Amino acid sequence: RAPDPAVEVIKENLALVKHKILVLSGKGGVGKSTFSANLAHGLARDVSNEVALLDVDICGPSIPRIMGLEGEQVHQSGSGWSPVYVEDNLAVMSIGFLLSGPDDAVIWRGPKKNGMIKQFLRDVDWGELDYLIVDTPPGTSDEHLSIVQYLSGAGIDGAILITTPQEISLQDVRKEIRFCQKVKLPIIGVVENMSGFVCPKCKNTSQIFPPTTGGAEKMCADLDLPLLGRIPLDPRIGRSCDEGRSFCSFCDQEPSIIQRIQDHLCR
Numbered sequence: 001r002a003p004d005p006a007v008e009v010i011k012e013n014l015a016l017v018k019h020k021i022l023v024l025s026g027k028g029g030v031g032k033s034t035f036s037a038n039l040a041h042g043l044a045r046d047v048s049n050e051v052a053l054l055d056v057d058i059c060g061p062s063i064p065r066i067m068g069l070e071g072e073q074v075h076q077s078g079s080g081w082s083p084v085y086v087e088d089n090l091a092v093m094s095i096g097f098l099l100s101g102p103d104d105a106v107i108w109r110g111p112k113k114n115g116m117i118k119q120f121l122r123d124v125d126w127g128e129l130d131y132l133i134v135d136t137p138p139g140t141s142d143e144h145l146s147i148v149q150y151l152s153g154a155g156i157d158g159a160i161l162i163t164t165p166q167e168i169s170l171q172d173v174r175k176e177i178r179f180c181q182k183v184k185l186p187i188i189g190v191v192e193n194m195s196g197f198v199c200p201k202c203k204n205t206s207q208i209f210p211p212t213t214g215g216a217e218k219m220c221a222d223l224d225l226p227l228l229g230r231i232p233l234d235p236r237i238g239r240s241c242d243e244g245r246s247f248c249s250f251c252d253q254e255p256s257i258i259q260r261i262q263d264h265l266c267r
């Protein structure tokens with residue numbers, strides 16, 4: 001099949017974007033969007049970084065809510081669509097900005113969704129960026145193939161896979177890993193979210209989703225993939241997302257997930 005001419009245009013539009021990272025999960029509800037938003041905040045903490053977060057979860061765009069940008073709209077400028085800025089160095093783009101309200105549903109078939117993804121990559125004035133983080137829909141669908149195809153000219157640094165410790169989530173992440181291998185998408189590593197709950201009163205850790213098969217750690221060891229870190233279940237994370245005050249929940253963790261990602265990108 002002849003290559004889509006958009007690939008070249010997208011390459012040009014993203015010529016000043018240093019790193020492109022996809023965030024994937026096998027299942028919905030494991031915290032992929034929360035992680036993407038937290039990662040964007042974490043990278044933007046360093047004011048010398050220019051960061052953008054692109055939400056291509058066309059049917060369930062939750063990024064506007066998480067980032068406190070509900071009701072915002074995208075503006076058209078001479079050089080394309082302008083993203084919405086949360087901070088001077090943190091820009092966000094989501095289909096949610098194009099809907100008339102948070103309860104509006106997008107009921108589109110594959111080709112229309114792919115057209116929208118193409119527009120996000122081709123027509124948004126991303127400018128000069130250190131990091132473009134792409135929050136994708138759960139699973140491996142048309143949208144994932146489109147992103148990989150559209151970004152094939154511009155290049156993708158790799159994917160970060162989000163899972164919970166539960167076998168039911170890990171099973172789907174294994175499928176995601178096979179997808180990455182098939183389309184030759186490098187895997188930066190795996191993050192285990194909702195990994196234990198630390199009681200704020202007694203400080204004991206409870207396993208809400210006990211790993212029956214060894215959790216992400218064993219899967220990563222078996223498949224020779226880096227485990228970037230674990231993020232506990234924390235009511236403050238859920239609340240801050242609901243209230244649109246997301247922050248970097250793992251930035252002060254040691255060893256740092258951010259540092260591991262940056263180390264990978266520097267290799």
Ligand code: ADP
Nearest residue numbers: 028029030031032033034232233234237238241
């Ligand atoms: P996904 O993008 O995988 O569908 P979300 O990021 O929307 O998942 O997260 C699903 C729900 O879980 C949201 O309500 C979010 O606030 C909550 N959540 C995610 N991670 C955590 C966490 N570590 N602790 C507490 N709540 C979390």
